[in-house]
Amino acid sequence: MFDLAIKGNKVLTPDGIRKAIVLIKDGLILDIVSHLPEDASVINVHDKILMPGITDPHVHINEPGRTSWEGFETATKGALAGGITTLVDMPLNASPVTTTVSAFEEKLLSATNKLYTNCGFWGGVVPGNDHEIAGLINKGVLGFKAFLTHSGIDDFPNVTEYDLRKVMPVLARQQLPLLVHCELSGPQPPVKDPQSYAEYLASRPRQWENDAISLMIHLCEAYNCPVHIVHLSSSDAIGHIARAKVKGLPLTVETAQHYLYFNAEDIPDGQTPFKCAPPIREKENNNLLWEALQAGIIDFVATDHSPAPPELKSGDLSQAWGGIISLQLALPILWTAARQRNITLSQLLLWLCENPARLPGLEKRKGKIAPGYDADLVVWDADKQFTVTSQTLYHKHKITPYLGETLYGVVEQTYLRGVKVYDQGTFTPPAGAIILRS
Numbered sequence: 010m011f012d013l014a015i016k017g018n019k020v021l022t023p024d025g026i027r028k029a030i031v032l033i034k035d036g037l038i039l040d041i042v043s044h045l046p047e048d049a050s051v052i053n054v055h056d057k058i059l060m061p062g063i064t065d066p067h068v069h070i071n072e073p074g075r076t077s078w079e080g081f082e083t084a085t086k087g088a089l090a091g092g093i094t095t096l097v098d099m100p101l102n103a104s105p106v107t108t109t110v111s112a113f114e115e116k117l118l119s120a121t122n123k124l125y126t127n128c129g130f131w132g133g134v135v136p137g138n139d140h141e142i143a144g145l146i147n148k149g150v151l152g153f154k155a156f157l158t159h160s161g162i163d164d165f166p167n168v169t170e171y172d173l174r175k176v177m178p179v180l181a182r183q184q185l186p187l188l189v190h191c192e193l194s195g196p197q198p199p200v201k202d203p204q205s206y207a208e209y210l211a212s213r214p215r216q217w218e219n220d221a222i223s224l225m226i227h228l229c230e231a232y233n234c235p236v237h238i239v240h241l242s243s244s245d246a247i248g249h250i251a252r253a254k255v256k257g258l259p260l261t262v263e264t265a266q267h268y269l270y271f272n273a274e275d276i277p278d279g280q281t282p283f284k285c286a287p288p289i290r291e292k293e294n295n296n297l298l299w300e301a302l303q304a305g306i307i308d309f310v311a312t313d314h315s316p317a318p319p320e321l322k323s324g325d326l327s328q329a330w331g332g333i334i335s336l337q338l339a340l341p342i343l344w345t346a347a348r349q350r351n352i353t354l355s356q357l358l359l360w361l362c363e364n365p366a367r368l369p370g371l372e373k374r375k376g377k378i379a380p381g382y383d384a385d386l387v388v389w390d391a392d393k394q395f396t397v398t399s400q401t402l403y404h405k406h407k408i409t410p411y412l413g414e415t416l417y418g419v420v421e422q423t424y425l426r427g428v429k430v431y432d433q434g435t436f437t438p439p440a441g442a443i444i445l446r447s
């Protein structure tokens with residue numbers, strides 16, 4: 010009949026939160042029922058939340074080549090402990106970067122037998138690799154990523170409009186998404202004090218993002234190519250995005266946890282763990298990001314987990330690596346900030362599970378507790394708090410702006426295809442699958 014039944018008082022289904030029993034057969038959700046025969050064996054999670062596993066489509070794992078920064082084993086272990094059952098790896102900052110078929114083959118080899126969660130891959134678009142795009146698609150990448158400004162590493166140079174015009178028709182034919190880091194470098198005030206957060210913020214103005222987003226909306230419309238704006242930070246661009254969506258353009262947008270949790274006004278000077286690009290902006294800006302998220306103009310929230318070794322994350326704000334470590338904390342960060350705004354768990358479900366599964370084309374398999382979906386599940390306590398310490402993190406590096414924060418939402422168990430693979434600090438051997446576009 011079924012292999013496993015999980016019963017809970019708070020099951021997050023697409024129709025809302027309710028008391029239910031989820032039946033699992035052959036790794037898939039078979040049905041959601043209200044009653045079972047008395048003698049059936051059932052796991053009861055009582056008042057814990059039973060939710061679909063989280064999908065995070067914006068993660069920098071950096072393997073092969075920069076495994077001193079992060080790696081498949083440590084990143085996916087942290088993810089699993091945080092209730093993330095599917096993630097998509099960015100084409101940088103591994104070495105080689107995932108911009109050629111041979112580099113992708115190397116990446117697949119390096120991921121084998123190390124994945125605690127399911128993992129897909131984005132390919133990269135850089136100047137001059139347009140002849141590699143079809144090959145990367147055939148090999149199974151889920152879409153492509155490009156930068157409109159310096160990416161932080163020289164081996165992944167940014168594209169220009171000219172480069173994008175060569176690849177967007179190809180992606181449009183396959184309806185594969187082009188993910189874009191939207192900052193177009195322009196005038197910037199000189200930095201006098203490299204420890205000053207206010208000066209760092211001013212050095213990457215909203216205008217850079219606004220200009221890049223205008224360009225991408227224009228190209229999205231010109232080619233009918235799915236465009237995804239990663240980590241939106243400038244609230245000035247929200248109106249333009251909303252109008253493009255009303256027009257029906259294939260445009261999607263994510264923001265990151267750190268733009269919703271922190272505000273520039275509260276960031277002390279010299280604190281390199283907060284450095285990221287685009288930067289964390291002012292409270293007034295971030296309140297508008299929240300509104301756009303609630304209005305569905307921003308589709309979902311992804312971590313942009315981008316670690317680097319402590320020696321690269323130190324120094325002053327002009328030198329330090331720009332990237333925030335947060336993968337394992339994706340759920341508690343967002344939930345802690347959301348509950349202060351009376352946001353419901355059903356909204357959280359959209360932002361962490363349903364909508365992010367759509368970007369890599371997994372919406373028929375992941376992100377919902379519904380018949381036929383993969384039984385990737387997370388059980389968590391929404392009312393329990395914990396304090397972030399380096400001992401609680403499984404990532405390779407522990408320098409994160411969330412150290413010392415007390416967060417709501419403790420992940421207790423994680424299931425992959427109906428198998429319990431994480432239970433309060435205990436892991437089974439890696440059981441994550443490589444996800445290729447079929």
Ligand SMILES: [Zn+2]
Pocket residue numbers: 067069099313315
């Ligand atoms: Zn990123």
